[in-house]
Amino acid sequence: MPKKEDLARLTPAESKPDPHSASMAIVRDVIRGLYEGRYVPGQRLVEPDLVKHYGVGRSTVREALKQLTADGIVVSYAFRGARIRELTRREASNLFAITEVMLGLVARQAAANMDSKEKKERLETHFQAIANHSEGDGHFAFLQHRNRYFRALVDIGENEEILRILPRLQVHLIRNRSILAPAERVRGYRGITRAVLRGDAEKAEKITRHYIARIASSTLPFFPE
Structure with a gap:
């Protein structure tokens, strides 16, 4: 409310x-x-x-x-x-597939455009917010940290079109069922952050897509066929 x-x-x-x-x-x-x-x-x-x-x-x-x-x-x-709306497993799988590709692109472009200390500090700040999140703060607080993290990646990668598309994917219909442990979540974002900060575009995309695929594999069994 x-x-x-x-x-x-x-x-x-x-x-x-x-x-x-x-x-x-x-x-x-x-x-x-x-x-x-x-x-x-x-x-x-x-x-x-x-x-x-x-x-x-x-x-x-x-x-x-x-x-x-x-x-x-x-x-x-x-x-x-x-x-x-209640998604079927196939519909949820399709949303994850699109999200995986798009966030992989976001990470790739951010890494390719990681050319200043200010950008590095901004991304590190948002990663630390995720890493320092306490479960006692609530799931929604974590989601706010996550959204700010990816918004920072989008801004660094300078692809405003992504901001028009991502909100339409309705990932809240699928991600709120994720059961990844907090430590695994942090490891995933740490890997993405390190690759982006190094400017390794190929690895940044690969790690991001792997992380989203891991979320999908842990989540999809909870959706009806």
Whole structure:
């Protein structure tokens, strides 16, 4: 559920609510809820329940569901409402395959463009945030560190098109089921970081793709055939 101050900021007392902003707050919260387990694949999203839960109007909820459907997170059925999309094993495998290739490219381009102390320090800072993450801080906090790490790689590699494509892959529908141990996660990111910092583009891509494939192999058995 969004923080009260977030909704208050969207609906100031002396102005009319902005339905689009409020609807996007719901979209962001549903995505976060997938990582935190508050929302799960296959779960029904009932309009009256969402209206009550988020304290907004029906039109705002419908706008949020429309956006979630367009993004592939929710599946809507005529006269039957909406549900969080539940991937089959094949669909999840396809998403992992695309993600593996794209993140491999991200690492390759970052390594090829690793030409300054500032870039190295930025990447090292984001890796350390991952390495120092405590499980007690929560899974969502780790995902924020991970997203900032890959955003840094994208920025260093100077491929803005990746930023337009990656959010559409809906990796939160697959990665929240990953069961890699924290130590193994850190080893994976350490290997990627070292290769990128050395400017070894080929190895950076290889290690990144291997890491994503490892996540896939540990995750896919949990998806239905």
